[in-house]
Amino acid sequence: MLQPLVWENDKIIFLDQRKLPHNEELFIAKTVEETAFAIKNMVVRGAPAIGIAAVFGWVLGKNQKIEDKKIYNILKNTRPTAKDLFTALDYMINNKGNAYEKAMNYLKNLIKSEEKLVQNISEIIPNNSKILTHCHSGALAVYNWGSAFGGIAYSKVIEKKNIFLWIKETRPRFQGSITAWEAEKREIPHKIIIDSAAAYLMSKGEVDLIIVGADRISENGDIANKIGTLDIAILAKYFNIPFYIAAPFTTVDLSISNGKDIIIEKRDINEIKNYKDKLIYSENEFNFFNPAFDVVPNSLITDIITENGFYNK
Numbered sequence: 001m002l003q004p005l006v007w008e009n010d011k012i013i014f015l016d017q018r019k020l021p022h023n024e025e026l027f028i029a030k031t032v033e034e035t036a037f038a039i040k041n042m043v044v045r046g047a048p049a050i051g052i053a054a055v056f057g058w059v060l061g062k063n064q065k066i067e068d069k070k071i072y073n074i075l076k077n078t079r080p081t082a083k084d085l086f087t088a089l090d091y092m093i094n095n096k097g098n099a100y101e102k103a104m105n106y107l108k109n110l111i112k113s114e115e116k117l118v119q120n121i122s123e124i125i126p127n128n129s130k131i132l133t134h135c136h137s138g139a140l141a142v143y144n145w146g147s148a149f150g151g152i153a154y155s156k157v158i159e160k161k162n163i164f165l166w167i168k169e170t171r172p173r174f175q176g177s178i179t180a181w182e183a184e185k186r187e188i189p190h191k192i193i194i195d196s197a198a199a200y201l202m203s204k205g206e207v208d209l210i211i212v213g214a215d216r217i218s219e220n221g222d223i224a225n226k227i228g229t230l231d232i233a234i235l236a237k238y239f240n241i242p243f244y245i246a247a248p249f250t251t252v253d254l255s256i257s258n259g260k261d262i263i264i265e266k267r268d269i270n271e272i273k274n275y276k277d278k279l280i281y282s283e284n285e286f287n288f289f290n291p292a293f294d295v296v297p298n299s300l301i302t303d304i305i306t307e308n309g310f311y312n313k
């Protein structure tokens with residue numbers, strides 16, 4: 001399964017992303033509460049995939065005969081930063097009709113956008129390029145291809161471009177290992193680096209361009225993405241390397257004028273203290289802080305690519 005979830009017989013079947021890259025296990029949600037658990041605990045993750053989970057979670061809530069407002073609140077109170085969750089919930093509450101049909105329409109529209117998005121991304125990827133990415137923005141973060149990684153995969157698989165991919169490990173959740181897992185499936189040559197190795201590679205001329213996803217894009221083109229995105233945006237400016245953002249329009253939030261208003265999720269410090277459920281610090285040793293996203297000002301971004309085209313051009 002190279003998709004974040006499928007809907008089957010009134011159940012959502014998730015590929016459990018907590019278990020990747022070593023185990024391909026399924027997580028089944030039969031209720032809206034189980035769907036909320038899956039989003040909060042990152043069984044499913046990546047902004048657009050969270051939105052898809054939410055629309056099918058809504059169908060489960062309707063099957064349980066829960067009223068709309070309550071379903072909305074259960075799903076809303078999971079993760080605050082990715083706009084797609086709220087785009088999806090607003091779509092379900094503001095449109096009339098059968099919940100399952102609405103959810104399927106949301107998914108179909110997103111798949112159409114994704115296809116156009118990856119073609120647009122591929123336009124800015126030259127043949128023979130060394131690309132750096134951060135976090136995971138592949139099929140499991142959207143549906144068939146992905147956003148940033150999806151465009152890289154499309155340019156390799158469909159357009160047969162010669163590409164090498166540097167993948168930042170992305171502590172503490174190691175989404176980089178999910179990117180590497182997808183890169184293997186797409187036969188994209190790649191290497192994982194620790195997060196702090198990016199400046200070294202750029203200084204050695206080993207990075208031709210950077211493409212990452214986004215969790216929320218404000219009206220002025222500031223973006224929030226996985227913590228550690230701002231670092232490489234600043235480095236890209238210093239080393240004069242093109243820095244691109246790619247996301248479907250479901251990630252765009254025109255109700256906020258700039259990135260300062262984006263709510264940054266702070267996650268459990270146990271994510272830092274543990275590696276794959278093994279404690280790497282003693283129980284009560286030291287203090288920690290775990291912000292999950294940062295904001296990149298538009299002045300550091302070469303362009304934002306959506307299915308509708310290029311934002312800064």
Ligand code: RUB
Nearest residue numbers: 045046047147213214226246247251
């Ligand atoms: C995921 C993340 C991804 C974007 C991709 O964070 O930052 O880059 O969600 O989204 P997490 P898009 O793992 O915490 O969910 O496809 O809209 O660019």
